[in-house]
Amino acid sequence: MNKQEQQQFFKEIIEQHKGILFKVARVYCPNENDSQDLIQEMMIQVWQSIHKYNDQFKISTWLYRISLNVAISFYRKNTTRANRFTVLNEQTTEILTEDKAETEQQLNLLEQFISELKELDKALILLYLEDKSHTEIAEVLGLSISNVGTKVGRIKKKLKTRFSQLTP
């Protein structure tokens, strides 16, 4: 690929798969300002790596690897982050109808529980919730497929326990 093709490829990747960057950023950086910085850093890393892109991998696998690697490293640098989810939870439940309020509350709880997970568990649960196959999760993380199954099962159990503790 020449320089122009690389630039075009980069713009297409970002436009078509921006959701991956946003979702990873949301999981690792609940704070809006940090999140913007993180997305910017992910985009820079994508651009820096584009000439080494290997088409034996799906673009989504490649992008998940970059964005998660950047997020995990970025996350460690930013130790003080506001817990947005709890605040949202308190604000929204009062003004919504009962059904919507319940969904909203569960959404906030899910995000809050995910934010409590360790960095690698967050990556795993994100890929699982995005409905990625165990094979693709294994490729992104560098784990064996059987190990993915075990770890996903363990984190799901952890989330279920947290939900059962806090929801009536």
Next chain:
Amino acid sequence: MNELELKELWRIANEKLEESFTINRQNTEDIARIKVYTSLSSMKPIKIFTLLVGILWVGLGAIILSHIYLYAFSEANKFFLVSASVQVVLTAIALWIYLYQLIKIYEVNSYDPILETQEKLVQLRISTLWSARILFLQLPVWTTFWWNETMFTDWNLFQWILTAVVTVSFTYVSIWLFLNIKYKNRNKKWFQLIFSGKEWTPLMKSMELLEQVEEYK
């Protein structure tokens, strides 16, 4: 909450957020114009400053000491000469390790699998402990710089005891720290006290992450 409910909840969350998934086109254009992202250009100013100060210190030390060895060895205070030489050599080794690790960290590919990349990064960050270990090894020579030949002729017993206690203590502490500053001691109070500054936070966080990587293997 079962598996389907969890995924449905996640889908609803994404639907709500998809409207905000907008990337500034100009930002993308700007990033695509970045030419070379070298190790040096991506390094934080504080790291470049540390390296420059270190290089300056070692460089000046090497020039001054070489001059003494070559042209003024017979008149020079041998205690000073040996102490300063040890100090400069140890600083040079620590500096080399620091620089080597910084370059290696920036060479890690962010598109490799997460566990592989994070383990490499964490191991490299943890190996900066070597720089700290070597720098602590310099402690005793800071107590011997000022020794001179008159101490053998003019000193009384009290001066000897005091000097010996200080030097032996510093030697003991430096060797003990050299042997004990290791990843396996990361949870000890003395370790956390030494590495409690802001500059060491990424290192301490890296150690926590290594525990996770090991759990995943």
